[in-house]
Amino acid sequence: MRTLVLGGARSGKSAWAESLFDGDVSGGSLSGRVPVDYVATARPWPGADGFDADFSARIAGHRERRPAHWRTVDDVDAVEALRRPSAPFVLVDDIGTWLTNVFDRAHLWDSPRGSAAPWTDELVAAVRDWGGPGTGDCELHSPTAAGPAADGGEAGVVKQEPHLVIVTPEVGMGVIPEHRSGRLFRDEIGALNGRLADVCDRVVLVVAGLPLTLK
Template identity: 45%
Template sequence: MKILVTGGARSGKSRHAEGLLSGADAVTYVAPGRPADGTDPDWDARVAEHRARRPSHWRTVETSDISAAVAGSTAPVLVDCLSTWLVAVLDEARLWDAAAASVQAEVEARLDVLCSTLEDVADVVLVTNEVGLGVVPAHRSGVLFRDLLGTVNQRVAARCDEVHLVIAGRVLTL
């Protein structure tokens, strides 16, 4: 089964996603965000919290190439999260200040590969953030990220069997 788990920051979405696979003998946990590296104590603490919660028999893959990690796994996959993947895509291709058409083309190309890969996978849970429900970002980078993540979420949700919205630790199946 393919499930997209979405919600706001600190809503409980990662914990819910982990619980969906807690009974699996093996899980490939794909962390597409930047690893803890000592430059941001808050980020490092968040990464440490996620690592500490994972069962020891889960295999962790830290990569922005979600498609390769998902395609190469024989176990159920948990991707946490598409938001950090999008940041990695924008960082790696140095797209934050690029023309909108260039940014859209690059993200769509990578999203095409991801969505195609998802078609061939049996069990995957993907986590993402909902960022379009609040304040309108004041800067171009915030608007760019919000709009692109909305597109990512829609396209991935279309490939999933279920979408779970997590708010305040409560789960709604959409």
């Protein structure tokens, strides 16, 4: 299963995406210790006096909100993390900062539209081909699952399909950005979101913390 979660700034998209793994991956029957790889794409931004304090605080807030048993993956690119997943459940947050990092590293802000295609093509292919560790369902402990051990006080087992959740910003609903870099980012992330939606099984738009299923 691949789910794409879109939303504007402060829309609640990240919190909603995280809630998909908050003990209710299988209709609320899981124990709450779902093995999740959290692929963090944000990096502190340099500012005039060191790193951007506001952005660093936002990163810290996301980190503090995540369950302690989740594994944070922030030492490799998101594409590489998707190609070699080590957990059956993966959350990528978010594609906007990933694309910004691509433009920064490759110095593409003054380049023609479409210059990021080598990187975005790789990302779309990695999402399309993602299947989690192995290709079948994984087994998770559930306190409510029926089974030989259920009446003995121990958790039963449920089978669960691997799940990839991708968070991405929706930036096409506001005014036209004043600067070229803003217009370039808006156009490129919009095109990338459309391609990701094509290869995902489910697409959800989050507004004011409320989900609207688009696909």
